[in-house]
Amino acid sequence: MVTTLKALGLTRLFGPNKAVNNVSFELSKGEVLGFLGPNGAGKSTTMRMLTGNLAPTEGQVEICGINIIEEPKLAKANIGYLPEMRPLYKEFRVNEFLKIAAKLHNIPAKKINSSIDIAMEKCGLTHMSNRLIENLSNGYQQRVGIAQAIIHNPEIVILDEPTVGLDPIQIREIRKLIKEIGKEHSVILSTHILPEVEIVCDRVQIIDKGNLVFHGSIDDLKQQRRGNKLLVGFKKAPTLKKLQSLFDVVKIEKQEDSLHVIQFKNLDFDMEKFIQVCVKEKLGLFQVSPHITSLEDTFVQLTNK
Amino acid sequence: MKMIINIASKEIKSFFVTPMGWIILALITAAFGTYYLEGVNSYFEVMSGAIRPAERVGVTIYVGQTVYGAAFFLMLFAVPLMSMRLISEERRQQTLPFLFSAPVSIVEIVLGKFFGLFAFLALMVVYIFLMLSTLNIWADIDFGYLFSNTFGLLLLVGSFAAIGIYFSSLTSQPIIAAILSFIFAFLLLGLESYFASQPNHWFHHVSLLKHFQTFSRGVISSKDIIYFLLFISTFIVLTIRRLDADRLRG
Numbered sequence: 001m002v003t004t005l006k007a008l009g010l011t012r013l014f015g016p017n018k019a020v021n022n023v024s025f026e027l028s029k030g031e032v033l034g035f036l037g038p039n040g041a042g043k044s045t046t047m048r049m050l051t052g053n054l055a056p057t058e059g060q061v062e063i064c065g066i067n068i069i070e071e072p073k074l075a076k077a078n079i080g081y082l083p084e085m086r087p088l089y090k091e092f093r094v095n096e097f098l099k100i101a102a103k104l105h106n107i108p109a110k111k112i113n114s115s116i117d118i119a120m121e122k123c124g125l126t127h128m129s130n131r132l133i134e135n136l137s138n139g140y141q142q143r144v145g146i147a148q149a150i151i152h153n154p155e156i157v158i159l160d161e162p163t164v165g166l167d168p169i170q171i172r173e174i175r176k177l178i179k180e181i182g183k184e185h186s187v188i189l190s191t192h193i194l195p196e197v198e199i200v201c202d203r204v205q206i207i208d209k210g211n212l213v214f215h216g217s218i219d220d221l222k223q224q225r226r227g228n229k230l231l232v233g234f235k236k237a238p239t240l241k242k243l244q245s246l247f248d249v250v251k252i253e254k255q256e257d258s259l260h261v262i263q264f265k266n267l268d269f270d271m272e273k274f275i276q277v278c279v280k281e282k283l284g285l286f287q288v289s290p291h292i293t294s295l296e297d298t299f300v301q302l303t304n305k
Numbered sequence: 306m307k308m309i310i311n312i313a314s315k316e317i318k319s320f321f322v323t324p325m326g327w328i329i330l331a332l333i334t335a336a337f338g339t340y341y342l343e344g345v346n347s348y349f350e351v352m353s354g355a356i357r358p359a360e361r362v363g364v365t366i367y368v369g370q371t372v373y374g375a376a377f378f379l380m381l382f383a384v385p386l387m388s389m390r391l392i393s394e395e396r397r398q399q400t401l402p403f404l405f406s407a408p409v410s411i412v413e414i415v416l417g418k419f420f421g422l423f424a425f426l427a428l429m430v431v432y433i434f435l436m437l438s439t440l441n442i443w444a445d446i447d448f449g450y451l452f453s454n455t456f457g458l459l460l461l462v463g464s465f466a467a468i469g470i471y472f473s474s475l476t477s478q479p480i481i482a483a484i485l486s487f488i489f490a491f492l493l494l495g496l497e498s499y500f501a502s503q504p505n506h507w508f509h510h511v512s513l514l515k516h517f518q519t520f521s522r523g524v525i526s527s528k529d530i531i532y533f534l535l536f537i538s539t540f541i542v543l544t545i546r547r548l549d550a551d552r553l554r555g
Contacts, residue, residue, distance in 0.1 A: 051406045055553045077408040087403035089315075091322045100318075103311045104407040148403070 001028040003065075004078075004155050004186040005050065010059035012045055019045045021210040022059070027156070032182035034201035034218075035190035038303055042210040043190040044084055047160050050188070051081040064155055077106065080149035084160040086141060087148075090134040094125055094144055097133055098151055105152035119147040122177060139170040146174070150181060157181055159189040163196060175200050194299060198222075208303040221298065229291035230262045230274075231255075235284025246277055261291050308409045312417025313424060316391070320425055329383055330429070336379055337372060337433055344371035345440075364440055365447040366523075372437060373454045373521055376430075377514070380462050381490055384426065388469025389483035391418045392548070396477035405552065415545045419470055426462040430455055450523040457520020460533035464513060465490050467540035474547040 005027040012020040020042040027033055037043045048054035050061055052068045052075065061068045061075075068075040089097055098116045107115050120126045123143040128136060133144055142165065149157055162178065163171045178200050181187055191197060197204055197218070204221050206214035214221070235258060243249045248265035255261060271288075278285040320326030348367045395401045404414050434455045440446045465486075472486040473479070493513045500506040509515050513536075516529040 048402075051402070053402050053405045053552065073408045073410060076406060079406060081402065081406040083399070083402045085399040087398075087400040089319065089400060089403075090398070091319060096318070096322075100311075100315050101403075101407075103315075104308070104404070104409055106307075106408060 003027070004029050004063070005188075006060075006062040007046075007050065008060040008062075010046060010049055010061065011057050012042075012049060012054065013057045018210050020049070020056075020207075023207065023210075023212050024059075025205060025212070025215060027186045027188065029155070029186055030183060031203060032178065032187040032189070032201045034197035034204045035188060035207065036194070036197060036204060036299065037190075037207040041207045041303075043207055044160055046207065047081070047083075047158055047188070047190065051079050051158055052076055053081075053083075077152070078155040080152065080154040080157045082145045082149040082157075082159045082162060084164075086145035088133050088141060088144055090132070093130055093132055094120070094136070094147075095129045097144065098147060101148040101151050107152055115151055115153070119151040122150065122180070123147040124173060139166045142166060142170075142174070146177065154185065156186045156188070159187065161190055161192065163191065163193065171196075206299065206302050213302050230264070230271075231259060231287070231289045231291040232262055232278075233257070233259050233285065233287030234278075235286060236282070238281070238283055246281070247274060259287070308413040309417045309420060312404075312409070312414060313421035316418055316421025317425055320387070325387075326425065329387060333379065333383060333429055334432070336375070337436060340372045340375045341368065341436055344368035347371075363447060364444045365437075365450050368440060369437060369450055369454060370521070372433060373458065376433060376458055377461055377494070377517060380426075380458070380465060381487065381494065383429075384462055384465035385469050385483040385487040385490070387425065388422055388466055388486060389473055389479040391422060391470050392474040392544070393476050393479045393482045397479070401548075401551070411545055411548050411552075415470065415541055415548060419466060419541055419544075422466045422470070423463055426466060427459060430458050430462060433458070447523075453520050453523045453525050456525060457517050457529075460520070460530065460537075461513060461517050464533055464536045464540075467537040467544075471540040471544045471547070474544045 003026050007026075008024050010020055010023045011018065023042075023046060025033075035043050035046070045054065049056045049059075050068075052061075052072050055069070063075040064078050066075040066078070089100070092100070095116060098119060099112060102112045102115055117126075120129060123146050125140070125143050125147055128140055133141060136144065142162065146159065146162060149159065159178070163174050166174060175196065178187055178189060182200075182202070189200070198221075201218055203217050204214065205212060237254065237258065237260060240249070240252050243252060243262070248269065249262055250265050251261075251263040253261040253263075275285065275288060345364075345368055348364055352361055352367075392401075395404070405411075409417075434451055437451055438446070438448075441448075468490050469482070469486040472489065473482040475485070476482050490513070493511065495514075496508060497512045497514045500508045516532045519526050519529045
């Protein structure tokens with residue numbers, strides 16, 4: 001795996017406030033990293049530091065092995081960035097704007113037109129090429145924003161909340177696009193929409209109050225969610241003592257509609273045996289399903305530590 | 306260098322994709338045209354009559370003075386209107402990250418924006434020069450005088466543009482940038498008259514008008530060129546520092 005981006009001990013102070021505190025991580029080629037966190041957690045600040053828009057108080061950023069503070073021009077050539085507020089010159093047409101973006105990113109004159117066409121095609125903008133950006137809908141403006149970030153085919157694409165304000169169809173298309181970009185390049189995206197992370201990302205990073213609270217693959221996050229709980233429907237609920245005499249149960253929690261969450265001691269409890277016993281005991285079993293903590297719950301747990 | 310041209314061409318384009326650039330060009334053309342016509346008409350009236358031969362002046366100086374005398378005043382209004390959007394509009398629309406994340410240095414951004422505006426202004430200055438050159442069709446005019454005035458006016462609008470870009474970098478409200486740069490440029494031009502009785506006052510050395518007057522007499526002096534170049538570079542450096550502070554302070 002080729003490391004494309006390396007952040008080492010990134011810290012940023014705004015006056016006395018620590019917006020980002022000692023954040024370190026790495027990103028490999030062909031990876032999509034999801035950046036999660038509540039409002040004001042420091043996601044955007046971190047992204048601004050990664051792209052050279054904000055100088056870190058402490059720490060280093062390396063883009064493809066190039067230090068962004070020492071060699072900003074070389075490093076920035078490898079980044080495509082879409083900030084939260086899309087930086088669009090709205091008085092221009094889509095193709096005019098992309099031409100400016102292409103020129104600023106040093107694309108050779110011969111290749112400018114072809115790279116504009118490719119970027120527009122990838123973002124589904126080809127039929128909007130001659131429209132004024134001002135007159136485009138929110139979703140199409142967002143696509144122009146993404147197009148300007150990928151026009152120079154950068155190694156790393158950094159997208160700050162790319163799916164905000166889009167309709168469900170557009171969101172699906174943008175997610176598909178991000179996955180596609182993620183195959184060849186590295187992508188970092190921040191989002192508020194938790195399921196999005198599971199759909200699009202390979203790795204997740206949760207930041208809270210400037211600190212990195214979770215960092216791992218999407219499977220790690222799923223592991224955290226599954227666990228050893230069952231959601232069981234009993235018509236005649238047994239007591240905890242009775243259950244404990246039958247299985248290795250730690251806890252039973254009553255929920256609405258005679259549903260109960262049963263927490264087992266071990267992860268590899270025998271489901272078949274559990275059902276057989278329940279039927280034998282005539283507890284009025286009508287539903288059994290694994291109890292998955294929602295991503296929201298996991299998120300709340302992690303950020304409330 | 307290439308990046309400076311790219312950014313400059315973006316600025317020039319954005320003057321012309323909105324009506325702003327065209328309207329200002331039209332107004333300036335109308336204004337200078339009027340002064341030019343006025344100058345030519347009154348030249349015949351004044352020179353044909355009672356004036357003694359020794360007091361007569363050539364047509365270049367007479368019409369030139371009318372037009373260039375108005376030029377610095379018109380530019381005083383026109384330049385802040387054009388410079389106000391350079392950076393403050395980017396702040397307001399939050400488009401600066403677009404430039405900051407591209408492989409372009411802040412120096413290139415500021416110089417690009419400055420030269421973009423300067424090229425647009427130079428277009429007007431050259432246009433005035435061409436207009437006055439038409440006098441040559443029926444008279445034998447003094448091109449040296451025109452060159453010196455054109456050169457001086459270029460340096461003067463360059464100074465206005467440098468003031469404008471600096472004040473534009475301070476605020477996210479274009480109109481405030483315009484007002485501030487107008488007031489500042491106006492003080493540097495207008496305060497002159499208050500110190501007229503004290504010819505050795507220090508203010509005469511920093512006054513833009515004083516240095517411009519040398520050129521308008523037809524004299525190209527290195528002292529004044531250096532003054533204008535220093536003036537322009539000072540404000541460009543201040544602008545660069547202001548934008549760099551954005552990155553450092555956030």
